[in-house]
Amino acid sequence: MFQATRSIFSQGLTKNHACVQNKTSILTRCFSSIEPREPVLNVEQFQQALLKHAPLISKSLVTQGFYATPEPFSVLSKEMITVMREQSINLRNEGRYEQSWSEKIDAVTGKVTRFDKQGVFACEPDGQDYDTAPDLILYMSVLLQTLPELLNVCQERAGDVNDDIEAFGLSMSSFNAKLAVTSPGGSVYPLHIDNPQGLQANDIRKLTCIIYLNPDYETGDGGELRIVSAVDEKIDIPPDGGRMVLFWSDEIPHEVLPTAPNADAGDSSKDRYALTLWIPTDNYQAIHNPRSKFSVLGDEVFSKNNS
Numbered sequence: 222m223f224q225a226t227r228s229i230f231s232q233g234l235t236k237n238h239a240c241v242q243n244k245t246s247i248l249t250r251c252f253s254s255i256e257p258r259e260p261v262l263n264v265e266q267f268q269q270a271l272l273k274h275a276p277l278i279s280k281s282l283v284t285q286g287f288y289a290t291p292e293p294f295s296v297l298s299k300e301m302i303t304v305m306r307e308q309s310i311n312l313r314n315e316g317r318y319e320q321s322w323s324e325k326i327d328a329v330t331g332k333v334t335r336f337d338k339q340g341v342f343a344c345e346p347d348g349q350d351y352d353t354a355p356d357l358i359l360y361m362s363v364l365l366q367t368l369p370e371l372l373n374v375c376q377e378r379a380g381d382v383n384d385d386i387e388a389f390g391l392s393m394s395s396f397n398a399k400l401a402v403t404s405p406g407g408s409v410y411p412l413h414i415d416n417p418q419g420l421q422a423n424d425i426r427k428l429t430c431i432i433y434l435n436p437d438y439e440t441g442d443g444g445e446l447r448i449v450s451a452v453d454e455k456i457d458i459p460p461d462g463g464r465m466v467l468f469w470s471d472e473i474p475h476e477v478l479p480t481a482p483n484a485d486a487g488d489s490s491k492d493r494y495a496l497t498l499w500i501p502t503d504n505y506q507a508i509h510n511p512r513s514k515f516s517v518l519g520d521e522v523f524s525k526n527n528s
């Protein structure tokens with residue numbers, strides 16, 4: 222099972238990744254001192270946990286535009302999240318992370334400008350990272366093979382497809398992945414929507430799915446994900462344990478509040494790790510659907526913030 226997953230996965234993602242991979246990381250990877258190991262993720266247990274949460278995720282996405290697991294270790298155990306954090310750190314030690322950046326769109330001119338996110342570093346894990354981070358790769362593989370179909374089926378069974386609500390049509394064949402670390406000392410992500418341009422930019426990402434890898438998170442460590450699900454409704458979700466959060470990539474504004482604002486930037490115990498998967502839709506009508514109840518949320522929130 223592990224072997225099969227591994228080869229399918231590396232073939233699928235390696236090609237896509239070739240263009241962003243730099244030479245330094247190839248070299249450091251060849252001479253890595255970390256012994257390759259087998260993953261310890263219990264695939265069946267993880268799939269069962271996804272199965273249990275799927276109806277709630279589907280319903281909550283339809284009604285609120287987002288879902289957060291109620292407990293920090295609902296889908297994966299503390300031990301598993303600890304292993305995944307260690308593997309994320311190992312990738313960092315191999316030089317796999319780069320300065321993270323994003324794009325801003327000017328509301329008036331529509332001009333897109335790129336900016337660095339201070340104190341945020343990220344990598345795009347793929348099949349080539351398997352020896353260093355087998356559980357991260359297996360997690361991504363199992364999630365992709367399980368969750369999109371489960372959510373599509375749950376939505377159909379609940380009868381939640383109608384004139385206003387398009388079928389999710391979540392894709393099972395591709396996704397984008399990002400492993401990001403946000404440094405203590407107050408690093409943030411400004412308010413944004415992950416896929417603001419949609420089809421105009423050939424961006425068909427529909428669902429953002431984040432798992433936090435912060436097993437020892439304490440109250441006061443900050444870095445909450447602030448989701449704006451209605452103009453005057455903000456929900457702050459702590460990035461604790463292995464909490465999983467999902468929301469519509471094309472509709473839901475969100476930001477990350479300062480990470481451990483009172484800690485030293487070099488205090489690695491307060492680094493905030495998050496593994497994000499973006500799942501595209503095969504139903505293009507679902508992207509920025511004008512009849513969706515969240516269709517004007519972004520415009521309302523950003524115009525309010527600018528006034």
Ligand SMILES: O=C(O)CCC(=O)C(=O)O
Pocket residue numbers: 399401410415431445446460475476477495497
């Ligand atoms: O790490 C998080 O909580 C959110 C990250 C995010 O918004 C993004 O990567 O676009």
Ligand SMILES: [Fe+2]
Pocket residue numbers: 413414415475
């Ligand atoms: Fe985002």
